Amino acid sequence: MxxxxxxxxxxxxxxxxxxxxxxxxxxxxxxxxxxxxxxxxxxxxxxxxxxxxxxxxxxxxxxxxxxxxxxxxxxxxxxxxxxxxxxxxxxxxxxxxxxxxxxxxxxxxxxxxxxxxxxxxxxxxxIPDNDEGIDEDGLRELTALFQARSKHNPVVGETGIAAIMFTDVVDSSALTVEVGDVKWTAAISRHLLETDGIVRRNGGQLVKSLGDGSMASFQTAESALRAAQAIQARVSSLNVGPSMSLRIGIRTGVVVETGNDFFGTVVNKAARIAASAAPNEIRVSDATRLLVNGMTSFRFSDPTERELKGIRGLHQTFRLDRVDPPDPE
CATH class of the missing domain: 3.10.450.50 (Nuclear Transport Factor 2; Chain: A,)
Structure with missing residues (x-):
């Protein structure tokens, strides 16, 4: 019954x-x-x-x-x-x-x-997150957290604020077939090694490699953006026959660290933002853009509201077009 x-x-x-x-x-x-x-x-x-x-x-x-x-x-x-x-x-x-x-x-x-x-x-x-953007009070709070973190602790602790960056090689399977396993493996190894160096020079840490991509964390949005631009510029120098192109996505917010890895909504969204980017493109969340909004070094365009796979709602992202040298002190 x-x-x-x-x-x-x-x-x-x-x-x-x-x-x-x-x-x-x-x-x-x-x-x-x-x-x-x-x-x-x-x-x-x-x-x-x-x-x-x-x-x-x-x-x-x-x-x-x-x-x-x-x-x-x-x-x-x-x-x-x-x-x-x-x-x-x-x-x-x-x-x-x-x-x-x-x-x-x-x-x-x-x-x-x-x-x-x-x-x-x-x-x-x-914890619901509708990702509707950040108001001025929220931006000031996020900036203050970044500044405190950079002064007192170079590595995000159990929970903290970080800029998370994902990179992904476009059409890697097709490239592997075209150039051969040995040459492709060597090219990817070199790319990941150079990516690690760029991340470190910009104050970040390479969290892990993801086959033909990577995940990195940074204390500041500025550092993540500068690293992303440098990585895109460096990819063109890899001699693997056909041209290699990258998608890069960055999101900023609260993350959770377990061991040497990071977890949470921010990490998931950063990966989805990277997946939504076009070849040779760097796309960033609105929070990331706002954190460098007062700096003249960065140029953004193409504000787009889009769905991110597996995450409810529409999420605004921007394309990073240009990174100039740091503003003078």
Whole structure:
């Protein structure tokens, strides 16, 4: 017999209670509502932010001392159940206690009945990003974060601001067939070696090579733009028979570092911006452009709103046309 789903005031209240306990870093009140059985899964906003089972329970029981509690502002919760299964959606504005910043968050919970009690078996947390651009206050804040980072720490820490750049060789498969594996492998190796050198000279770090492309991070948007222009200029010097061309994409914002790699929405969008670029083109996000807007060294054109594969909405990007020497001090 099929049962209809119905609104659940009980799960609505449980959801509100669990979110409040989580944001206050109240360990036992959080874990008390979790299932004691596996699978127990948490999926967060970052690419590799997935926790399971005992690792997840321990993380809630012993929250990091670096995690500050947050205050909940406006919220909206709705929950439903069908037999012994329930689910809920929590949306709210969260104000961080240290910085006072307000951020929109969404949390989805899946419940099961365990020993006659509703318990949480799956958690999904996300931070909406509509990428509608940055106002003047946001730009000043982003610039201040960059300046503080460059003065005190040359490498982005666990979370921080960075300019992420992706490069990609256009039609690499066809070029491989045309020039042969040996010659192409040598050309790509030389290209990646020179890319690494250019990135380093501009204060960045080559995060990883991606076959025939690369990912790099920079402390400033200016450094990323100068490196991108230098890389495009250098590609034409590679003697591989047919001409090689690159697509380059840059986006700036908050990233998460795990080991020697970077994750998060900014990284994903930088890769998609690169994929959307034309051959020999450098395309950048609006935030990246605005961060160098007062410098006469950079020229942009072709403001375009476009879809980025796998990311909702329209996203404005610009073509980098010219990079002149730095402005005099």
């Amino acid at each position: 099929q049962m209809d789903s119905s609104y659940s005031p009980e799960l609505t209240a449980l959801t509100d209670r669990w979110v409040e306990a989580t944001l206050k870093n109240s360990g036992k009140n959080v874990t008390g509502l979790l299932t004691q059985l596996d699978p127990l899964i948490f999926c967060g906003p970052s690419v590799q932010e997935i926790w399971e089972g005992e690792d997840l329970r321990r993380s809630y029981e012993n929250p990091s001392k670096n995690m500050s509690s947050s205050r909940i502002l406006e919220t909206r919760t709705k929950a439903f159940c069908n037999g012994d299964t329930g689910w809920s959606l929590w949306e709210g504005d969260i104000q961080k206690s240290k910085s006072g910043d307000v951020q929109r968050a969404r949390i989805t919970l899946v419940f099961v009945i365990e020993g006659g009690i509703w318990r949480i078996q799956h958690i999904h947390s996300s």
